[in-house]
Amino acid sequence: MPDRDVIELLGVRAKGYHGVLDFERRDGQDFVVDVLMGTDLSRAGASDDLADTVSYAEIAAAVVARIEGEPLDLIEALAERIAGDVLLRPEIGDVEVVVHKPQAPVGVPFGDVRVRMRRTRRSAVVVALGSNLGDSTQTLHDAVDALRAHVDLTAVSRTYATDPVGGPEQPDYVNAVAVGTTSLTPWALLTALHGIESGHGRTREVRWGPRTLDLDLVTYGTTGGADETRLVAPVLTVPHPRAHERAFVLVPWLDADPDARLRVDGEVRAVAELVTALDTTGVRAVDGR
Ligand SMILES: Nc1ncnc2c1ncn2[C@@H]1O[C@H](COP(=O)(O)OP(=O)(O)OP(=O)(O)O)[C@@H](O)[C@H]1O
Numbered sequence: 001m002p003d004r005d006v007i008e009l010l011g012v013r014a015k016g017y018h019g020v021l022d023f024e025r026r027d028g029q030d031f032v033v034d035v036l037m038g039t040d041l042s043r044a045g046a047s048d049d050l051a052d053t054v055s056y057a058e059i060a061a062a063v064v065a066r067i068e069g070e071p072l073d074l075i076e077a078l079a080e081r082i083a084g085d086v087l088l089r090p091e092i093g094d095v096e097v098v099v100h101k102p103q104a105p106v107g108v109p110f111g112d113v114r115v116r117m118r119r120t121r122r123s124a125v126v127v128a129l130g131s132n133l134g135d136s137t138q139t140l141h142d143a144v145d146a147l148r149a150h151v152d153l154t155a156v157s158r159t160y161a162t163d164p165v166g167g168p169e170q171p172d173y174v175n176a177v178a179v180g181t182t183s184l185t186p187w188a189l190l191t192a193l194h195g196i197e198s199g200h201g202r203t204r205e206v207r208w209g210p211r212t213l214d215l216d217l218v219t220y221g222t223t224g225g226a227d228e229t230r231l232v233a234p235v236l237t238v239p240h241p242r243a244h245e246r247a248f249v250l251v252p253w254l255d256a257d258p259d260a261r262l263r264v265d266g267e268v269r270a271v272a273e274l275v276t277a278l279d280t281t282g283v284r285a286v287d288g289r
């Protein structure tokens, strides 16, 4: 479900040098920008903490930097860049940008000229799946199907039978990793993952204890890219803080994406390299390949 809350920042004005005509590049003129950001304000509404939302002052500064920055021919191009900047904030699910050019050289008297642009986020995500109660292989297949409602999957690993790591004595796990893109924010995706877990009878009792289905968000955004998302909070930490030490995550992930990368202690590392440092004997591809 798209976010229903909106932060509206209207009438940000600054002088820029955008335009096709020589005198526009030479003399400059005012540009006015409105930004409407679709988001979920319930966390900030409950916590009263700026860290749980997007500061409109930060967005306003980014808009002014674009208006005053590299001159562009078209207000369409200016709007596109502003939309891209706004969507780098993981809290924003979609954005509408209006760029007004009230002193545009139109040639006749006019009220305003503006472009209106709507953009939705599309972020790379990696989800790890695990199960060790019930028909785990079937559960993982069903969970991948359910995931398709929220993530456009580009690759799904083979399933792996894995020795349990941590927790009480418990049955072997079946693990897999799915890779794709989503229009959901990290928090909306986490809610969707919890919904799929509950749909499979998941309850949270013993830490690292047996479970019908566990879905972890391993990474959000492109590791090493401008949209890489790093969050540290009990409700959501990405990259997943234990993914780098778990062969039951890295081996399937590498199967789905041989070029996978993960940030560990601040450094971007190839998953292929991280795996070489781990004991992988407890991780066996189910179909034997
Ligand atoms: N990257 C993440 N992916 C999934 N859950 C996360 C993540 N970061 C924080 N959490 C939070 O962790 C809480 C506990 O999740 P869960 O019960 O799946 O933990 P676990 O599987 O027992 O342990 P682990 O996190 O080590 O796999 C969730 O309610 C969720 O809000």
Ligand SMILES: Nc1nc2c(c(=O)[nH]1)N=C(CO)CN2
Pocket (backbone or CB within 6 Å): 129, 130, 131, 162, 163, 164, 165, 166, 167, 173, 175, 208, 209, 214, 248
């Ligand atoms: N092999 C294996 N061990 C685990 C797993 C898992 O998915 N596979 N999940 C855990 C908590 O999330 C704890 N231990």
